Amino acid sequence: MRALRIAATGMAAQQLNVEVISNNIANMNTVGFKRQRAEFQDLLYQSIERQGAQSSEAGTVVPTGVQLGSGVKAGSVYRITGQGNLTQTGNRFDLAIDGRGFFQVQMPSGEMAYTRAGNFAVNDQGILVTDDGYIIEPQISIPTDAKDVVISRTGQVQVLTEGNPTPQAVGQLEIAIFFNEAGLEAIGDNLFLESGASGAASVGTPGDVGYGQLVQGYTEASNVDAVSEITALIVAQRAYEMNSKVVTAADEMLQATSQLKS
Amino acid sequence: MENAGYIALSRQMTLRRELDVAANNLANADSVGFKVEQLMVETEEGDRARNFGVSHPARFVLDSGVGRDFGQGTLRQTGAVLDFAVEGDGFFKVGGPEGERYTRDGRFTLDATGRLVTAQGLPVLGEGGAEILVDPEKPDISVSADGVISQDGERLGRLEVVRFDALGALSKDGDGLYANRSNATPEPAADARVRQGMVEESNVQPIIEITNLIEISRAYERMAKIIEQTNDLSRRSVERLGRVS
Numbered sequence: 001m002r003a004l005r006i007a008a009t010g011m012a013a014q015q016l017n018v019e020v021i022s023n024n025i026a027n028m029n030t031v032g033f034k035r036q037r038a039e040f041q042d043l044l045y046q047s048i049e050r051q052g053a054q055s056s057e058a059g060t061v062v063p064t065g066v067q068l069g070s071g072v073k074a075g076s077v078y079r080i081t082g083q084g085n086l087t088q089t090g091n092r093f094d095l096a097i098d099g100r101g102f103f104q105v106q107m108p109s110g111e112m113a114y115t116r117a118g119n120f121a122v123n124d125q126g127i128l129v130t131d132d133g134y135i136i137e138p139q140i141s142i143p144t145d146a147k148d149v150v151i152s153r154t155g156q157v158q159v160l161t162e163g164n165p166t167p168q169a170v171g172q173l174e175i176a177i178f179f180n181e182a183g184l185e186a187i188g189d190n191l192f193l194e195s196g197a198s199g200a201a202s203v204g205t206p207g208d209v210g211y212g213q214l215v216q217g218y219t220e221a222s223n224v225d226a227v228s229e230i231t232a233l234i235v236a237q238r239a240y241e242m243n244s245k246v247v248t249a250a251d252e253m254l255q256a257t258s259q260l261k262s
Numbered sequence: 263m264e265n266a267g268y269i270a271l272s273r274q275m276t277l278r279r280e281l282d283v284a285a286n287n288l289a290n291a292d293s294v295g296f297k298v299e300q301l302m303v304e305t306e307e308g309d310r311a312r313n314f315g316v317s318h319p320a321r322f323v324l325d326s327g328v329g330r331d332f333g334q335g336t337l338r339q340t341g342a343v344l345d346f347a348v349e350g351d352g353f354f355k356v357g358g359p360e361g362e363r364y365t366r367d368g369r370f371t372l373d374a375t376g377r378l379v380t381a382q383g384l385p386v387l388g389e390g391g392a393e394i395l396v397d398p399e400k401p402d403i404s405v406s407a408d409g410v411i412s413q414d415g416e417r418l419g420r421l422e423v424v425r426f427d428a429l430g431a432l433s434k435d436g437d438g439l440y441a442n443r444s445n446a447t448p449e450p451a452a453d454a455r456v457r458q459g460m461v462e463e464s465n466v467q468p469i470i471e472i473t474n475l476i477e478i479s480r481a482y483e484r485m486a487k488i489i490e491q492t493n494d495l496s497r498r499s500v501e502r503l504g505r506v507s
Contacts, residue, residue, distance in 0.1 A: 001278060001280075001281070002278075002282040002285070003278070003284070003285035003504075006282060006285035006286050006289050007285050007288070007289065009289055009451075010285070010288060010289030010290075010291075013292070014292070017292070022499070030292065037340075039294065039369060039381060040290065040292050040293040040294070041293055041367070041381070041436070041437045041438050042286070042290050042293050042381075042434070042436055042437070042438060043298055043436050044313075044435075044436040045433070045434040045436055047433070048279075048325075064302070064326075064327035064329060064330075064430045065327055065328070065433070066279070066301070066325055066326075066327055066328050067328050067433060067434055068279065068282050068283065068286070068328070069282075069290070069299070069436075070284070071285075071286060071287070071289045071290075072286075072289040072290045073293075075382070075438075076381050078371075079382070080340075082341060082342070105468060108436055116424055121339070143442050149488060151486065170437040176339035177398055177399065179372045179375065179376040179396075179398045179399065180371055180372040180373060180374060180376075183371065183374070188331045191492070196374055197373065197374055198374060199372075199373070199374035199375065199398075200374075202303055202398070202399065204399075209399060209400065209414075210397075210398065210399035210400050210401065211399075218476045235292075236292075238468075239288075239291055239292055239468075242288050242291070242468050242471070242472060243285075243288055243289060245288075245290055245475060246281075246284070246285045246289075246475060248291070249281065249475045249476070249478065249479040250281060250285070250337065252479050252482075252483070253277070253278070253281065253478075253479050253482045253483075254389070256482055256483045256486040257274075257486060259486070260486055260489055260490055260493075
């Protein structure tokens with residue numbers, strides 16, 4: 001019976017849906033996390049009776065035909081790149097991007113990764129790094145005698161040193177944007193890699209047209225909305241139940257056939 | 263020949279297909295742009311199952327087609343800039359490897375070169391079959407109700423929304439796509455409006471599908487009963503009439 005398999009695809013799809021929702025809820029407090037959404041599409045159709053097929057000698061044609069579907073599949077798990085709320089932390093190395101863009105992170109392997117999580121720190125050499133210790137590109141060195149660090153909205157990093165009233169520029173932060181942010185490949189630890197679907201990174205100065213601005217002393221909270229995730233969870237659970245009802249109905253019908261006695 | 267059993271069997275065969283259709287509806291209750299379907303069942307106009315000794319001829323049943331309800335699904339706000347929904351009668355036009363396809367699923371994205379594409383990567387077509395190119399270095403695009411896409415005050419093109427006089431001309435390709443395999447030509451949908459930041463949910467009503475499910479499985483059981491009783495009848499008549507005293 002085809003219905004059994006169709007219902008199974010429905011249950012599998014809803015299971016994936018619940019997995020995506022649970023990952024969103026689990027990452028509700030992850031800095032820079034972007035929520036994901038499972039998207040479904042109908043599977044292939046089998047034409048039992050073609051529409052347009054001739055139905056009589058007189059040239060009448062079947063207007064609609066019988067096309068039977070074979071269930072549902074997960075089309076993609078889409079990342080919704082909407083802005084998260086900015087949370088004040090007071091930490092001078094915390095940076096949030098207000099608008100589009102990603103910080104560039106030099107991975108130990110030499111690859112370039114991208115992140116929205118701006119909870120940065122300085123390492124033992126005074127270089128600005130992520131909380132995993134990976135160096136932010138372009139590299140910014142904070143001198144040891146720096147009294148205070150000011151990062152402007154356009155990414156200019158300035159330090160105030162003891163006995164010198166004028167701030168000194170020590171570097172300029174740059175951010176990267178992509179044609180298709182949703183196509184970036186997530187590798188965990190809030191990091192993303194460029195992929196064939198995302199297009200090449202175009203690097204620019206924060207605050208330029210199309211690029212977001214930097215906000216010092218803030219981090220970007222995840223854009224997960226607890227209420228909508230919970231309602232989505234309820235909907236997914238009910239949908240799963242309804243697909244299981246189809247399995248029961250198909251089973252009962254098979255039973256009715258197998259209990260026929262002659 | 264007693265045909266009651268065969269008539270019941272013909273009904274059971276259509277019921278199985280009805281179940282398949284209901285199962286597909288329920289499985290796709292969450293698929294954006296999906297349109298609910300129903301199997302159309304009619305009495306077979308061809309040979310009668312029994313045509314002597316009865317005032318009304320007994321006939322077999324036959325499934326004649328799958329009907330689709332193209333009614334509007336609920337619009338759900340997603341806030342995503344590249345999500346679109348068609349309100350009213352009409353389809354987005356996309357370019358596939360085997361020609362144009364039509365869809366109500368407006369969850370578009372940009373590909374690596376900045377083209378507006380569907381979730382499967384097929385280019386969304388604008389007026390005159392042109393692809394729509396978006397510049398990522400500019401602010402987000404905005405789309406008016408008549409489908410005109412603009413970015414930073416500059417017109418990029420227009421989403422072409424088309425409609426068909428006879429929706430039966432469309433056949434399904436999966437992935438939310440419809441193919442036009444008849445010689446009907448699509449025409450611009452003047453009444454349809456494009457909504458940005460929204461998607462159209464499927465118009466499956468789970469309650470109706472579940473009640474259909476119950477009806478289908480009960481009807482199937484009833485048919486099984488009829489088959490059983492017919493068989494009983496023949497068995498008993500053989501037993502009684504064939505008895506040699």
